[in-house]
Amino acid sequence: MLLSEQYPYTMTAVNSACMTVVERTAYSRFKQYPSTKELADFYTPTPEEIQFVKSRVKSHAGLLGFTLMLKSFQRLGYFPSPELVPAAVINYLRSCLKLKNWVKAIPSVRAQVINDRQFVSTWESNLTTKSLRKWRQ
8 A cells, every 4th residue: 555545635646755745744834725615714804803903004005914914823823924925815815804906915114014923923912811811710
């Protein structure tokens, strides 16, 4: 029995060698072509997240970029370079936020990315603190 037959969900045959599928490694990455279900499950912002993001940004580009960083961090556990985010994810978030197609997701100023990362980290730590309080009760 071939190793790829024994573990079909984790292995793929490439040039007669077996490799782990990138999406299933410890180092998470975006799927290049996520399904509609994956987009809805992983990248739909909640009303609380949208309210939080809107309280921190002033422009449509900021809204899209910050939401993109928030959802990417939640999905991957780290902040990816905005250029590595698949167009499908950007377009999905743009439609969720009801933004025009001309609104860019990639910030033009590096300082804005650093600022967004600090806010996302604060948001995530606040969520963790809230869930720990509920768990202790």
